Amino acid sequence: MTKAGPKYFPTAGHLLVCQGQSCQARGSQLLYQALWQALDREHLAYYKAGGQVRLTGSGCLGACSFGPTVCVYRERAGALEQGWYAAMDFSQALALAHAVQEEADLPAEHRYGPTPQGTAQGTP
Numbered sequence: 001m002t003k004a005g006p007k008y009f010p011t012a013g014h015l016l017v018c019q020g021q022s023c024q025a026r027g028s029q030l031l032y033q034a035l036w037q038a039l040d041r042e043h044l045a046y047y048k049a050g051g052q053v054r055l056t057g058s059g060c061l062g063a064c065s066f067g068p069t070v071c072v073y074r075e076r077a078g079a080l081e082q083g084w085y086a087a088m089d090f091s092q093a094l095a096l097a098h099a100v101q102e103e104a105d106l107p108a109e110h111r112y113g114p115t116p117q118g119t120a121q122g123t124p
Contacts, residue, residue: 012052013074013100020060023067031068044101084113
C-alpha cells in the first residue's frame with residue numbers, strides 16, 4: 001500500500017510577520033492573528049479555494065524600533081521579488097496581502113530596503 005504524500009498548495013507569495021520582542025511590544029502578535037483571520041475569511045489563504053497567500057510568524061526581521069515589521073517574498077516575472085515594511089497596521093498588511101493575491105505591484109507605503117530595481121529605499 002502506497003501512502004499519499006503531503007498536499008501541495010500553489011502560492012502567489014509569502015508574508016512573514018515579525019514576532020521578535022520589539023515587534024510584539026508594538027502589536028505584531030495581534031496583527032498576525034487579525035491578518036490570519038482576514039486571509040481565511042476573504043479566501044486569500046493558500047488552503048482556501050482560489051487563495052494563494054501564505055502567512056508565517058517569523059523571528060526578528062531587523063527593524064526592531066519600527067515594528068510591526070512585515071516581509072513579503074514572491075516570484076514575479078521569473079525573479080524573486082521581496083518587499084520589507086515597517087510600522088505596519090492591519091489595513092496596510094491586508095492591502096499587501098491583496099496585492100500578492102492579485103499579482104499587483106507591492107504598495108510603496110511603509111516600504112524600506114531593496115526595491116525591484118535593486119536600489120535601496122529609505123530606512124524605516
